[in-house]
Amino acid sequence: MxxxxxxxxAPLLLLWCGIGRFVERAPRxxxxxxxxxxxxxxxxxxxxxxxxxxxxxRADAGLVSRVRPRRPFxxxxxxxxxxxxxxxxxLSGQVARLEPDGKGVPVLLRHYLRLGxxxxxxxxxxxxxxxxxxxxxxxxxxxxxxxxxxxxxxSGSAAFRAYHALSP
Numbered sequence: 001m002x003x004x005x006x007x008x009x010a011p012l013l014l015l016w017c018g019i020g021r022f023v024e025r026a027p028r029x030x031x032x033x034x035x036x037x038x039x040x041x042x043x044x045x046x047x048x049x050x051x052x053x054x055x056x057x058r059a060d061a062g063l064v065s066r067v068r069p070r071r072p073f074x075x076x077x078x079x080x081x082x083x084x085x086x087x088x089x090x091l092s093g094q095v096a097r098l099e100p101d102g103k104g105v106p107v108l109l110r111h112y113l114r115l116g117x118x119x120x121x122x123x124x125x126x127x128x129x130x131x132x133x134x135x136x137x138x139x140x141x142x143x144x145x146x147x148x149x150x151x152x153x154x155s156g157s158a159a160f161r162a163y164h165a166l167s168p
Contacts, residue, residue, distance in 0.1 A: 009107065012107060012108060012111055016111075016150075016151045017151050019032070019151065020148075020151030020152040020153075020156065021152070021156070023140055023152065023160060024152045024153075024156035024159065024160060027159070027160045027163040027164065028163075030139060030140045030141050030164060031137060031138070031139050031140070031141075032137070032138045032140060033120070033135065033136070033137050034135070034136060035133040035134065035135055035136070036106065036108050036109045036112055036133070036134045036136050037106070037108075037125070037128065037131040037132065037133055037134075038050055038051075038106060038109065038131060038132040038133075038134065039106070039129070039131050040129050040130040040131050040132075042095070042099065042103075043098055043099060043100075044075055045098050046095045046098045046099055047073070047075070047132055048075055049083075049084065049091070049094060049095060049098070050091070050095065050105060050109075050132075051073055051122050051132065051134075052084045053084050053085065053091050054119040054122070054134060055119065055122075056084055057084075057086055058113060058117070058118055058119045059118065059119045059120075060118035060119065060120055060137060063118075063120050063137065064119065064120055064121065067120040067121035067135060068121070069121045069122060069123035069124075069135075070123055071123050071124040071125075071126065072121075072122070072123065072124070073122045073123070073124055073132055088105065088110060088113055088114070091105055092104035092105040092110065109134065109136075112136045112138060113136075114147075115138050115143050115144075115147060116138060116139065116142045116143060116144075117136040117137065117138045118136065118137050118138075118139075119134055119135070119136060120135040120136070120137055121134075121135045122134050122135070123135070140160070141164050141166060145157065145161070145168070148160065148161070
């Protein structure tokens with residue numbers, strides 16, 4: 001992705017509209033898995049804080065023990081519980097204060113978490129400049145109806161919800 005688009009919501013919207021069309025056409029695929037990168041351009045403290053937040057508050061308790069990262073993130077530190085905010089917006093603000101350029105939590109990660117994404121594991125990707133790859137799972141059946149409609153349209157959202165016998 002080009003740098004000028006990395007903090008923009010428009011490319012993400014297009015990506016999710018494409019995913020929405022796919023899920024609309026194949027509603028049996030209701031649980032999505034994918035990596036979200038946390039760049040090595042973030043300071044070590046920011047990366048540790050994001051991993052601690054994801055591990056403590058956003059991990060899927062039933063599946064996280066079944067996922068083994070090839071190269072687990074280990075920096076030897078852990079933030080005290082009191083320093084890891086429970087709210088995503090607070091986390092992003094704390095990360096922004098730690099970063100010299102003021103960037104907060106990566107846009108894609110924030111977005112997945114707002115859709116109810118759950119962490120399954122974190123691995124260091126040595127072939128991608130030591131970025132952290134967080135494996136995230138999104139159960140589309142749990143996505144708020146307004147968000148579903150944004151990405152699938154009203155009729156696509158209604159059809160998906162009907163397929164899964166979800167209340168309107």
